[in-house]
Amino acid sequence: MTIQEQFREALRLEEQGNVTEALQLYTNILKIDNSYRAALINLGSLYYRMKQFKHALDCFLRALQLKEDYIVLFNIGSLYFRLGEYKKAIITLNQCNTYNPDFFIALLVKGIAFSKLNNYKAAIICFKEVIKKDPSNKVALTAIILLYYEQKNYTDALRYLQQYEIYHDSFRFREITSDIILQCAHNNNGELISYSLQKKGFRKFNEYIATIPSTIFKDSKGTIDTKIQQLEQEIRKEPTPQALISLSLCHLFIGNDQTALQYLAKAAKAV
Template identity: 20%
Template sequence: MNRKRTPRVDTLEAVANVLRAYRELFEGNLIKALYYVDKALELEPDFYLALFLKGLALSAKGEIKEAITTFEELLSYESKNPITWVFVGQLYGMSGNCDEALKCYNKALGIENRFLSAFLLKTICLEFLGEYDELLKCYNEVLTYTPNFVPMWVKKAEILRKLGRYEDALLCLNRALELKPHDKNALYLKGVLLKRMGKFREALECFKKLIDELNVKWIDAIRHAVSLMLALDDLKDAERYINIGLEIRKDDVALWYFKGELYERLGKLDEALKCYEKVIELQPHYIKALLSKARIYERQGNIEAAIEYYNKAVENIHKDHGE
């Protein structure tokens, strides 16, 4: 005997299928999850949770366009959920459409103006689009709600640095370091900024703190520290940092060049030549190394070799610039 279908029976069966879909989605069985969610939607086409799970399953499968269509269908029934807008925005972002993603995040923030996830995703879009003035406004708004959010102070400083507003950037970094004195990103960026501002000793202190006190062995931080030590004629520490860096990355061109410069200053010209040769071996078009070799040969009276390397430097000018 066939069981009579009623709206209540359909609703209960749709709920049961959604629960099955949720279980399959949780276990990573995406095709089964989509099967059950479609069964639910056959019974209840405007079932919000079913549409939401379908969007999640499709996005997990990498079917971004279809996932966007599903979430937009959900929004046509219920457009006041900021979480759904954020999901759609992320999908647009994944598809490379930052303009549409930005509209979605603004929709979410129009519903819930302190939705931190929407703010953070919005800042990623604005940075990608190069909308720096708008991005700074967004950072300022977030910081009015979460004034102790250290990563936001650091990101704000990074954008201000890009805009050439070094003093303002420094204020942001100092605020970040007041809140978290050992924040690695803030210390690194402060060192880079102070170096750009010509405050070499202050910059070096930042990198020393990172490398010696906090044991942060970022190769970029080591390069910056070495270049500052050479500029300040701190040759002993420069050699130690170069060796630390080369233990991490034996083929680092910049560190081998710095090592050649160090030996040249110490009068160890043959050792310097070996370092510059290593640079050229790793990067044949490195003009500064070619010129340095030419200079040393000239100092040693080997004019023929000096001319050879001066000529090589001239020949490689365009190659060194990627032309």
């Protein structure tokens, strides 16, 4: 068989799942012609899938010497990341984006690499760029929500949480959503709620919602349903931050966490 026929046969074996035979054939091709770039790339991809990252890296580096392109650079950057060489990963992924600025996956991996180096400011910049290019990107949205939340930047965490909810089920963020609302309520007659949180240290949604006494929503103005109606009428006349946060808490208590989130966002704008 000619070298081209061997390459086609290796592709066929790979497509059929005969990885070992395909790997051997790609290796044989490179013994005949060590500059056969397509064989180097396919062999590197096979090693990557087999989690033999050092062998994969060697293949892609050899392919890069023959010709630079953004896909090979991305593979090399991803492999450096896999091997824990985060600085090298960032440098290589920068090169990748120089060739193709719209290839946002490289930005995503770079953001995670910055996170591994505890450079959260740079990580957030990367994730923001990914979200600009791909507004529904689940990984970037998740990462930026958690980073802002851990930094106690509740305003930005809330903003990206709302964007996440447009595209994805936000159940996984129910705890964070609730905590943001309760943090905001801390400065608005939320003494009972904040005291309960500080004393018991609850972080699960159902646990700390259970610590809110129902009497907080049942006063001289009536039941919680009546209170919601009255607060809705109040904000139609004058949407004060206090009324909006109170309405947010009411909805949180009865389990309408998405509605609670919406009212909290309005409260933030009204400040």
